[in-house]
Structure formats: structure tokens, C-alpha cells
Amino acid sequence: MIRNPYNLSFALANTAAVLGALYIGFALDLERPYWSMLTVFIVAKPISGAVRSKAVYRVLGTMMGAGMALFLVPPLVQAPMLLCLAISAWLGVCLYFSLLDRTPRSYVFMLAGYTVAIVGFSVVDKPEAIFDTMVARLEEISVGVICAAIAHSVFFPQNIAAKLNERIERTLNASATWIADALRRPPERADARSYQRLAQVVTELHLLYTHVAFETSEIPRATPVMRALQDRLAVLAAHLTSVQEALVALREQAPLRSPLVRFITSASHWARTLAEPRRTSDNRDIPPPWLGSFADELIDGQSLLEQAAANRLATLLKALEESRALAAVLKDPTSALPGHLQSEVALSGRGRLHGDRVVALLSGGAAAGACLIACALWIGLSWPEGGVAAQFAAIGASLFATLDKPSKVLSGAVLGVLMALPFGAVYVFAIFPMIDGFASLALVLSPALLLLSLMYTSEKLEPLALVLAIAFSGALALQATYQANFASYVNVNTAEIVGLLAANTMIIIFRTIDPVWNAARISGAGWRDVSRLAIGDSIDVQNWSLRMFDRVGLVMSRLRDENLPQALAGHIDPLRDLRVGLNIAALKRAECEFPASIQVDLRRVRVDVAGTYDRFANRRPVVARDLRASIDKGIESLTTQPPSASRRAGLAALTLLRLDLVPSAGPYVPEAVAA
Amino acid sequence: MIGESVIDGVFIPRVLIVFLLAFAVSLFIRRVLRSFNLYRFIWHAGLFDTAVFFALAWLIAEFTVGVTYGIAN
Numbered sequence: 001m002i003r004n005p006y007n008l009s010f011a012l013a014n015t016a017a018v019l020g021a022l023y024i025g026f027a028l029d030l031e032r033p034y035w036s037m038l039t040v041f042i043v044a045k046p047i048s049g050a051v052r053s054k055a056v057y058r059v060l061g062t063m064m065g066a067g068m069a070l071f072l073v074p075p076l077v078q079a080p081m082l083l084c085l086a087i088s089a090w091l092g093v094c095l096y097f098s099l100l101d102r103t104p105r106s107y108v109f110m111l112a113g114y115t116v117a118i119v120g121f122s123v124v125d126k127p128e129a130i131f132d133t134m135v136a137r138l139e140e141i142s143v144g145v146i147c148a149a150i151a152h153s154v155f156f157p158q159n160i161a162a163k164l165n166e167r168i169e170r171t172l173n174a175s176a177t178w179i180a181d182a183l184r185r186p187p188e189r190a191d192a193r194s195y196q197r198l199a200q201v202v203t204e205l206h207l208l209y210t211h212v213a214f215e216t217s218e219i220p221r222a223t224p225v226m227r228a229l230q231d232r233l234a235v236l237a238a239h240l241t242s243v244q245e246a247l248v249a250l251r252e253q254a255p256l257r258s259p260l261v262r263f264i265t266s267a268s269h270w271a272r273t274l275a276e277p278r279r280t281s282d283n284r285d286i287p288p289p290w291l292g293s294f295a296d297e298l299i300d301g302q303s304l305l306e307q308a309a310a311n312r313l314a315t316l317l318k319a320l321e322e323s324r325a326l327a328a329v330l331k332d333p334t335s336a337l338p339g340h341l342q343s344e345v346a347l348s349g350r351g352r353l354h355g356d357r358v359v360a361l362l363s364g365g366a367a368a369g370a371c372l373i374a375c376a377l378w379i380g381l382s383w384p385e386g387g388v389a390a391q392f393a394a395i396g397a398s399l400f401a402t403l404d405k406p407s408k409v410l411s412g413a414v415l416g417v418l419m420a421l422p423f424g425a426v427y428v429f430a431i432f433p434m435i436d437g438f439a440s441l442a443l444v445l446s447p448a449l450l451l452l453s454l455m456y457t458s459e460k461l462e463p464l465a466l467v468l469a470i471a472f473s474g475a476l477a478l479q480a481t482y483q484a485n486f487a488s489y490v491n492v493n494t495a496e497i498v499g500l501l502a503a504n505t506m507i508i509i510f511r512t513i514d515p516v517w518n519a520a521r522i523s524g525a526g527w528r529d530v531s532r533l534a535i536g537d538s539i540d541v542q543n544w545s546l547r548m549f550d551r552v553g554l555v556m557s558r559l560r561d562e563n564l565p566q567a568l569a570g571h572i573d574p575l576r577d578l579r580v581g582l583n584i585a586a587l588k589r590a591e592c593e594f595p596a597s598i599q600v601d602l603r604r605v606r607v608d609v610a611g612t613y614d615r616f617a618n619r620r621p622v623v624a625r626d627l628r629a630s631i632d633k634g635i636e637s638l639t640t641q642p643p644s645a646s647r648r649a650g651l652a653a654l655t656l657l658r659l660d661l662v663p664s665a666g667p668y669v670p671e672a673v674a675a
Numbered sequence: 676m677i678g679e680s681v682i683d684g685v686f687i688p689r690v691l692i693v694f695l696l697a698f699a700v701s702l703f704i705r706r707v708l709r710s711f712n713l714y715r716f717i718w719h720a721g722l723f724d725t726a727v728f729f730a731l732a733w734l735i736a737e738f739t740v741g742v743t744y745g746i747a748n
Contacts, residue, residue, distance in 0.1 A: 048721065153721030216721040217705045218714035334712070 017151035039144025048157030065115025092368030199553030301667030367397035392499025416467030424475025
């Protein structure tokens with residue numbers, strides 16, 4: 001931890017930021033300078049972009065929350081019950097909206113929620129001071145935020161773009177190796193974990209790239225390139241499994257024919273050279289072409305499957321090649337993109353991840369409930385420090401709501417506060433009485449600050465460091481004059497712990513969610529999305545596939561290996577849903593090239609797929625009976641058309657849909673032969 | 676730079692206004708520099724930006740010394 005010079009410079013910068021914030025706070029005679037100190041610790045991150053984005057979001061959120069407190073407290077201060085209800089309701093609503101957005105931006109709403117509790121509950125006994133308290137809080141937070149932002153961008157900042165580029169490079173190499181291997185063998189169980197990892201990386205790239213807009217100025221902003229790259233990465237696994245399934249179905253009928261075998265071998269070889277970091281040959285830039293004849297006149301099940309496999313494999317290689325090109329541009333913005341990619345990049349949408357309304361609602365409810373419990377204790381016991389408990393209930397229930405199991409971390413936070421207490425007590429009761437003036441304060445504080453800041457640089461210790469730093473700053477409660485009182489020290493800190501425990505109780509009650517049940521729900525959202533895509537007119541599949549692939553990661557991370565067979569029986573297979581969606585989109589694109597009579601047949605297929613997915617969503621996991629008939633009808637009518645690229649694409653899409661949705665039906669048999 | 680401005684009866688420190696103005700201008704300057712890819716000539720962008728900000732703040736404060744509109748007595 002200390003060996004790395006960046007970690008040391010981060011710790012020094014952070015200590016400087018804390019001391020600077022404290023100094024400014026004391027010099028400006030702010031009410032509670034320790035709030036600035038706390039804020040520095042809250043926004044501190046070893047990456048400058050993350051600090052700066054959090055700084056902006058924190059100021060915005062605090063402004064919203066403080067404004068709301070100004071609006072709520074004066075009219076309701078005579079009716080404590082109503083005030084508590086109003087503040088809790090606002091807290092819940094804000095947390096709900098914040099959880100719908102999974103990017104770092106969600107911090108704005110979360111803060112808007114609990115700042116009302118912080119400002120509102122601290123002025124109920126002197127409501128005439130609400131405006132001053134609000135301004136004071138805003139000033140303290142702004143001072144802390146600005147000190148942190150300056151310190152972390154001036155002292156040897158580490159930028160997030162470099163980290164993301166490294167992560168992309170590793171992911172691309174791993175995916176290329178995986179594709180090279182997977183092409184040569186039937187699908188395995190372990191593949192599921194590979195695409196789960198890929199899905200998590202894509203989601204993380206999406207979340208972390210938000211910070212790049214806030215990075216120091218030399219980092220290029222290339223959001224559209226990143227979005228295009230995500231779209232490519234999101235379809236890799238789907239196309240690969242399509243190829244694998246088609247190959248399995250082909251092998252069941254007969255040994256593979258030699259053009260396809262040659263294509264697969266050269267594709268696998270190409271993917272492997274792509275995975276190697278050093279250039280081994282000059283032709284690695286261009287994926288191998290499909291050299292087999294397309295045999296447009298042959299329409300038996302075997303050649304349809306062959307063509308579908310070759311078609312998807314070509315798409316897969318193209319996506320892989322384009323991801324390489326996009327990653328290279330992200331790394332070195334002066335290099336130019338190939339022409340066809342440039343126009344596609346310009347068109348890429350913003351992309352939205354899966355948002356879970358039910359979990360957001362539960363978390364919002366838990367936060368509001370925790371705040372109400374603490375308020376009830378406060379009013380019922382006429383406990384003078386009860387307001388602090390309500391504040392900490394609100395903070396505790398909000399801060400960790402994004403996690404899967406918040407109660408675990410929250411229990412850790414209670415322990416962290418307990419650990420920080422004696423530490424703080426030593427400072428407050430043994431050291432502070434002996435010192436005078438800012439210079440000596442800085443001297444005695446800096447060892448503790450350095451230690452806490454250094455803990456931030458280790459990924460494992462970071463959550464603990466955050467909790468310890470907040471609790472430590474709170475326990476010190478540095479103010480302009482030394483006022484230590486053991487009774488109030490114990491009282492305030494007990495209130496903090498009671499608040500956190502209230503939050504923990506509510507979270508255990510509301511947010512203990514069975515992961516398998518949750519996976520089924522996330523899958524259900526995916527089913528409705530597939531159905532919408534199938535009937536809707538839009539053929540923009542890019543934002544759609546990012547969202548579906550995000551669900552792949554979410555669902556798979558909630559299912560353990562032993563749950564998988566049971567989940568598959570319930571049609572929980574988000575990757576298949578993504579494949580079906582991609583095939584539907586390919587079908588839609590091909591559709592407009594054909595005469596109206598054929599369009600009717602193809603639309604029938606889409607309507608039947610939508611019907612099947614609606615059934616899934618309504619907990620009737622049975623494929624519609626006429627789906628197979630309508631797909632076969634679609635294939636048959638397409639084969640009457642003259643050979644063309646869209647006929648090929650349409651046939652491949654239909655064949656793969658048939659393989660995914662009616663796997664038990666056996667190979668397609670043309671009607672003429674069957675009759 | 677010392678003193679307060681009054682906007683619709685609310686006292687606002689002049690230094691806050693100066694800083695906000697300077698920040699807006701520095702955002703614009705950064706965007707222009709980045710669009711011409713000039714940051715490759717700058718050793719330490721974070722430090723440079725901070726310095727530009729303070730230089731701008733000083734300039735703005737210096738040139739608005741005479742401006743008395745809305746200044747509270």
C-alpha cells in the first residue's frame with residue numbers, strides 16, 4: 001500500500017484537503033467546520049474524475065435538500081408528527097428515484113433526500129434559524145468539496161480513463177481467447193460464468209464512464225465511442241452461443257461439412273491471434289471471409305442451419321474486430337476510426353441500464369420507515385439527541401441502498417462507529433485539552449488523517465475507511481471552541497448507533513430478497529422488453545441490447561450453479577432472450593425488402609414471438625403452439641424469393657429463432673418434401 | 676473583492692460572484708483548448724486549470740473594482 005507512490009501522494013493530498021477545509025472553516029467562522037472535514041472524506045476517491053463528479057453531485061444534492069428543508073420546516077414545525085412524516089416521505093421518494101438511475105449521478109437524489117433530514121431535524125428546536133443552518137451546511141459542504149476537488153486534481157491525479165482502457169484491453173483479450181476456444185467445442189457450463197463476467201464488465205464500463213466527463217481536462221471525452229464499444233461487447237456472447245447451438249444441432253444430424261469446418265477453424269485461429277497482445281501477422285486486422293458457397297437453392301434443414309451458423313459467426317467476428325478498433329480509438333484519440341464506424345458512432349444513443357422499480361420502492365420504504373422509527377423514539381422518549389438518531393437512520397438507509405445485501409455492510413458500519421469511538425475519545429478528552437491553535441491541531445490530527453487516507457487506496461479497506469472516517473470526524477465534532485462533555489459525547493454517539501440500528505432493522509425486514517426470486521423478476525422485465533421489441537415499430541436494437549445484456553449479468557450473478565437447471569426449466573435464460581431479440585431485429589431489418597404478402601408472414605412470426613414472451617411474463621412458461629407453424633411458414637415463403645442478402649439474413653434469423661424457441665421440434669423439413 | 680452585492684434584497688458576497696464568473700469562463704477556455712487538442716502541450720492539466728481559474732478570478736476582480744451597482748454600503 002505504501003510502496004506505490006500514487007497511494008502515498010493520494011494520502012498526502014487527502015490530508016492536505018482535510019486540513020485546508022478545516023482551516024477555511026475556522027477562518028470563516030463557520031458553525032461546524034467538521035462538516036467540511038467529513039465532506040472531504042465522503043468524496044475522496046483515488047481517481048480524480050470520481051472525486052470531481054461526486055463533488056458536483058454533492059453540491060447539487062445538498063442544494064436541493066436544503067431548499068426542500070426550507071420549504072418543509074417552517075410551516076410544519078408546530079406539528080412534529082406531520083414534520084416527521086413529511087421528511088420521511090420525501091426521503092423515501094428521493095431514494096426511490098435515485099435507485100432507478102444506477103450511474104453515479106444517482107447520488108444527487110440520494111443526498112437531496114437525506115440532507116432534508118440532516119438540516120430539518122437539527123433546527124426543530126430553533127426553527128427561526130433554518131435559513132442560517134441551511135446556508136451554513138451549504139457553505140461547509142462547498143468548502144469541503146472544493147478543497148477535495150482541488151487537492152485531488154493538483155497533486156498527481158490518477159485518471160479513470162487509463163484504468164478503463166486497461167480493463168477494456170484485458171476484457172477484449174479474454175473474450176477473444178474464450179471465443180477461439182468455444183468455437184471448437186460444444187457449449188459448457190463454465191461458459192455461463194464467462195458471459196456473466198463480460199456482462200458485468202460492460203455494465204461497469206457504462207457506470208464508470210460517467211466520471212470521464214469530470215476528469216481533468218487532458219482526458220478526451222469520447223462517450224459515443226464508448227457506447228458503440230458497449231454495443232459491440234453486448235452482442236458477442238449472444239452471437240457466440242447462437243453459433244454454438246446451431247453447430248450442436250448440425251452435429252446431431254450429420255458430421256459438419258468441410259466449408260463450415262474450414263471457416264470455423266480459420267475464425268478460431270483469427271480470434272486467437274487477436275487475443276495475443278503482440279502483432280504476429282499482418283492479416284489479423286481482417287476477419288477471415290466465409291468461403292463456402294451459400295447454396296441458395298438448397299433449402300433443407302441442414303443447409304439452413306449451416307448458413308445461419310456461418311452468418312452469425314461472420315457477425316461475431318465483425319463485432320469483435322470493431323470492438324478492437326473502437327478500443328484503440330478510446331486509447332489514442334488521434335487515431336482515426338474506419339469510415340463505416342464513424343457514422344455508426346455518431347448515431348449511438350445514450351444507453352440505459354435495467355432499472356428495478358420494486359427494489360427501489362422497497363428501499364425507499366425501508367428508509368422512510370427507519371426514519372419514522374427513530375422519530376417515534378425521539379418524540380416518545382423526549383430524548384434530546386433523538387434528532388441525531390433520525391438523521392443517522394436516514395443516512396444509513398440511503399447510503400448502502402444500492403447494494404445487494406445492505407444489512408451486511410450496515411452491520412459493519414455499526415461496528416466501525418464503535419471502533420472509531422475510543423479513537424475519537426482519546427483525541428477529544430486527552431489530546432485536545434493540551435493544544436491550542438490551528439497549527440498544533442493540524443499536527444496532532446495528521447497521523448490519523450494520513451492513516452485513514454491511506455486505507456482508502458486499498459480496495460478491501462475502502463468501505464471500512466469511509467465508515468471510520470465519517471464516524472471519526474463526527475466524534476471529534478471540531479468546533480471553534482473546545483467544548484468537551486463526556487455525557488453529551490456518549491449521548492450523541494449512542495444516538496448515531498441507534499439510528500443505524502433502526503435503518504438496519506428496516507432494511508432486514510424490507511430488503512431481504514431471495515436472489516432466485518429476484519432473478520426471475522429481472523428476467524420477467526426482459527421478457528416484456530422482448531415482447532415490446534417484437535411488436536414495436538422501432539428497429540433500434542442498440543440501447544435495447546445493452547439493457548438486456550445488463551440483465552444477463554444481473555440474473556446470472558444471482559443464480560448459483562445448482563439453481564441453473566431449475567431456472568432454465570422456468571425459461572429463465574436472459575442470454576437466449578437477447579438472442580431472440582437480436583434475431584427479431586434482424587428479421588425486421590430484412591422485412592422491408594420483401595413484397596407485402598411475405599411481410600405479412602414475417603409479421604405473424606413476430607406477433608407469435610411477442611405472444612410467447614407475454615405468456616412467459618404472465619407466469620405461463622409454455623411456448624405458443626402455433627409459433628412453430630408460423631416460423632415454418634415464414635421460412636417457406638422466404639425461400640420462394642430470389643437469392644439476396646436480406647433473404648439470407650431473414651432465413652438465418654428465422655432458423656435461429658426456431659432453434660431457440662421450439663428446440664424440441666427437430667430440424668426444419670420443407671413442405672414439398674414432407675408432402 | 677471584499678464587500679457584498681445586493682440582488683433583490685439578498686446579500687451575496689462579491690467574491691462568490693467573482694468566483695462563479697471565473698469558473699464559467701474557465702470551463703469555456705478548457706473546452707476550447709480540448710477541442711483543439713492543445714492539452715498535449717501542457718504538462719499537468721489539473722494544476723494548469725487551477726492556475727487559470729485563479730488568474731481569471733484575479734482579472735475579473737481587478738476589472739470590476741469600479742463597478743458599484745448593487746453594492747451594499
